[in-house]
Amino acid sequence: MKTWNKKNISREVVKALCDTYGVDALTASIMARRGIVEGKDVLYFKETDLRFLHNPFLFTNMEDAVDRILSAKEEGEKVLVFGDSDVDGVTSTAVLYGYLKDQGYDVQWRLPLGGDAYGLSTAAVDDFAKQYGSLIITVDCGISNVQEIAHANELGIDVIVTDHHNPPETLPAAYTVIDPKLPGSGYPFPDISGAAVAYKLVTALRFSNSELYKQEVTLLNVRPAEGEDYYIDCLKVRNLVQKGQISERTAQRAASVTHTKLPAFLTGQQIFVWNEPVIQKQLSEIFGSGIEFNMMDFRPQIAKLIPQLADESLLAVKDMSRIAKYSGRPATEIEGFFNLFVTFAERQTANAKNTADEQNDLQLVMLAALADIMPLKDENRILVRAGIGSMNGGRLRPGLAELFARLGMTGKKICSTDLSWTVIPSLNAAGRMGQSNVALEMLLSKDPGERDRLAQKIIEMNEQRRQLVADASVFISKQADESYEMYGHRMCVVIDRHINKGVTGILAAKLVGRFNVPSIAVTISEDDTAVGSMRSCRGFNATTFLDRFGDFFINHGGHNYAAGFSFPCSQLDEFVDKLKSFSSAVNLETECETIDIDAEIPVSYMTPDLLNIIDRFEPFGEGNREIIFYSKSLPVQDAVLVGKSEPRHLKITFDCGKYKFPAMFWGEGGRLNRDFKTGDRLDVLYTVNRNSFNGAVTPQMIITDIKKSSQGSNTNEQS
Numbered sequence: 001m002k003t004w005n006k007k008n009i010s011r012e013v014v015k016a017l018c019d020t021y022g023v024d025a026l027t028a029s030i031m032a033r034r035g036i037v038e039g040k041d042v043l044y045f046k047e048t049d050l051r052f053l054h055n056p057f058l059f060t061n062m063e064d065a066v067d068r069i070l071s072a073k074e075e076g077e078k079v080l081v082f083g084d085s086d087v088d089g090v091t092s093t094a095v096l097y098g099y100l101k102d103q104g105y106d107v108q109w110r111l112p113l114g115g116d117a118y119g120l121s122t123a124a125v126d127d128f129a130k131q132y133g134s135l136i137i138t139v140d141c142g143i144s145n146v147q148e149i150a151h152a153n154e155l156g157i158d159v160i161v162t163d164h165h166n167p168p169e170t171l172p173a174a175y176t177v178i179d180p181k182l183p184g185s186g187y188p189f190p191d192i193s194g195a196a197v198a199y200k201l202v203t204a205l206r207f208s209n210s211e212l213y214k215q216e217v218t219l220l221n222v223r224p225a226e227g228e229d230y231y232i233d234c235l236k237v238r239n240l241v242q243k244g245q246i247s248e249r250t251a252q253r254a255a256s257v258t259h260t261k262l263p264a265f266l267t268g269q270q271i272f273v274w275n276e277p278v279i280q281k282q283l284s285e286i287f288g289s290g291i292e293f294n295m296m297d298f299r300p301q302i303a304k305l306i307p308q309l310a311d312e313s314l315l316a317v318k319d320m321s322r323i324a325k326y327s328g329r330p331a332t333e334i335e336g337f338f339n340l341f342v343t344f345a346e347r348q349t350a351n352a353k354n355t356a357d358e359q360n361d362l363q364l365v366m367l368a369a370l371a372d373i374m375p376l377k378d379e380n381r382i383l384v385r386a387g388i389g390s391m392n393g394g395r396l397r398p399g400l401a402e403l404f405a406r407l408g409m410t411g412k413k414i415c416s417t418d419l420s421w422t423v424i425p426s427l428n429a430a431g432r433m434g435q436s437n438v439a440l441e442m443l444l445s446k447d448p449g450e451r452d453r454l455a456q457k458i459i460e461m462n463e464q465r466r467q468l469v470a471d472a473s474v475f476i477s478k479q480a481d482e483s484y485e486m487y488g489h490r491m492c493v494v495i496d497r498h499i500n501k502g503v504t505g506i507l508a509a510k511l512v513g514r515f516n517v518p519s520i521a522v523t524i525s526e527d528d529t530a531v532g533s534m535r536s537c538r539g540f541n542a543t544t545f546l547d548r549f550g551d552f553f554i555n556h557g558g559h560n561y562a563a564g565f566s567f568p569c570s571q572l573d574e575f576v577d578k579l580k581s582f583s584s585a586v587n588l589e590t591e592c593e594t595i596d597i598d599a600e601i602p603v604s605y606m607t608p609d610l611l612n613i614i615d616r617f618e619p620f621g622e623g624n625r626e627i628i629f630y631s632k633s634l635p636v637q638d639a640v641l642v643g644k645s646e647p648r649h650l651k652i653t654f655d656c657g658k659y660k661f662p663a664m665f666w667g668e669g670g671r672l673n674r675d676f677k678t679g680d681r682l683d684v685l686y687t688v689n690r691n692s693f694n695g696a697v698t699p700q701m702i703i704t705d706i707k708k709s710s711q712g713s714n715t716n717e718q719s
Helices: 011-021 025-033 039-046 062-074 087-102 122-130 146-154 194-207 262-266 276-287 299-305 314-320 333-349 352-371 379-392 400-406 416-432 436-444 448-475 477-486 501-515 542-547 569-583 610-617
Strands: 003-006 078-082 106-110 135-139 158-162 176-178 216-224 229-238 241-251 270-273 295-297 492-495 519-524 529-535 555-558 562-568 594-597 629-642 649-656 659-665 681-693 696-708
Touching: 011 025, 011 039, 025 610, 039 379, 062 135, 062 158, 062 176, 062 194, 078 087, 078 122, 087 106, 087 135, 087 194, 087 352, 087 416, 087 436, 122 146, 135 194, 146 158, 158 194, 176 194, 194 352, 194 379, 216 262, 216 276, 216 333, 229 262, 229 276, 229 333, 241 262, 241 276, 276 295, 299 333, 314 333, 352 379, 352 416, 379 416, 400 416, 400 436, 400 448, 416 436, 416 448, 416 501, 436 448, 448 477, 448 501, 477 492, 477 501, 492 501, 492 569, 501 519, 501 529, 501 562, 519 569, 529 542, 529 569, 542 555, 542 562, 562 569, 610 681, 649 696, 659 681
Parallel strands: 003 594, 078 106, 078 135, 135 158, 158 176, 216 270, 270 295, 492 519, 659 696
Antiparallel strands: 216 229, 229 241, 519 529, 529 562, 555 562, 629 649, 629 681, 649 659, 681 696
């Protein structure tokens, strides 16, 4: 029996969320139970504006990467974008290659095909060298390719690594590395996808076309202190990133500028101020009229974009910032100035083409985040919401439009669940079948007919992939049971030459779902290489575990819960022996049978309006599970068994007064007339989604668990 847990929350916390951020009480109570109470977390829950994304130049090495790529264009160098074969790798490649091609670079792309191993290969480097290529940019891979990048260096080829996988102990000697998980990367959020890293690089390249690229400017403001003193605040900015700040307190006519930090901080800087006549007057009162500051008044520039600010002071403007309300403290004038400067710069560098291209890119970045199971927190929420919003706005990217049509999703309101269950598996099928190029060509082709043909081919490959998984699941089943016992219920390992290389990850994931332990699926390729995938759970780090085998792996890498590897087949027995010896030290977190309830909903509130709550918490996925509602004593008006091949599922209609709420209870048909019957009242845990049928969209409950109600009436409180 599963435990239902409804966490107690403070009324004061709920009220503070309502008052500060303007959310309703039900939304606030769900936020409180999910720990979304700090300003920085609320920001990414509520906001959708791309202005709230982290600046790509926060990456310590971003400027180096941009300069090297710009140099390649100036010198007419050949550039290779090398990606991975999964959805993240294909979309990463499409984002970066598409931009470089559009900008006139001599660029080509390459992905692993057929039996190719993961990551940059020596063969790819050699083939590119034969074409006199001189710059390789990896996307969604490269961080573990120490030998291959060393080989590229020997051939005079620079390699820029853009990746998001866990870095190994020994890093490749690349020209530069951009990976948010790299210690010292400078980036504030480590859990973005490979496509998001590629998108950050493209965003930085777009910014490099502006006059502000690499230009250091200082924002300066003077404000009164106690008595007749002043504060002089200076903020140094480069590529819209804060690089330094000082605040100097001085008295009127009592200070010499040479005795302050200002000369050293301002030398060589372009200085922007807000309301230059007032600032000049204040500085003259402090240092005397003999000292001149070469300043530019920024207020008239902002006024062209935001006319209502033309006569406002920084003191008044600072509180208008949306960012400020999430900081948990009053904004300073210099912070308000910085926010205005960034807003101005971003609007100045924007144009219609960039905006359209960015929307297309965001759809791919969104798919990558969902496909690679990135946690839907921090800026991932904005990236995914922006991508889904772009799709629902009727602007499907070419390639995706044709695939959606083939999948019967055209015109349907898209949500993260639809994409994870329908679109992403189809896109992934191309790589799993060794033909990742088909998915990439579909995304890049300019010919609508060709895109449609490739979309159909992807649908067919997905059907083949499903059959391979079904077949493999049958013939490894006995081995899986035996392995689970042999490893003491700590791991499950299956090894079979008949497993298709492209479905090892899916099989490992299915074994995790079946046994709830870390699982490994290994096959043998045609060149006698053992190729495997590991999927993990219960707090066990897959890449850290595989690092123990690093001495004989050809390559390995991945994330905490999903990783891949390969090694010579001749070492298979040694691999198994090591697995057995290491498995005894596998420590797993205790299985949790507790279901956390987000909100209790009385019967009177069970209407289609619940979908509005769902939409506020979208997108759902890793780190942001679907909302679990709890309702007491719901009357079962009707219950029938349904299912195509066999009636294993339950379709229930609950009588909620004015609204009769349909519900599905998947795989639980056996409970009808055993645990409950029509006419009974049930306590129900459920999620709510949209059910589309014949063009009509209705809300539908998806039941998580039920209990026969012990009470005869419902509560009238919403909590």
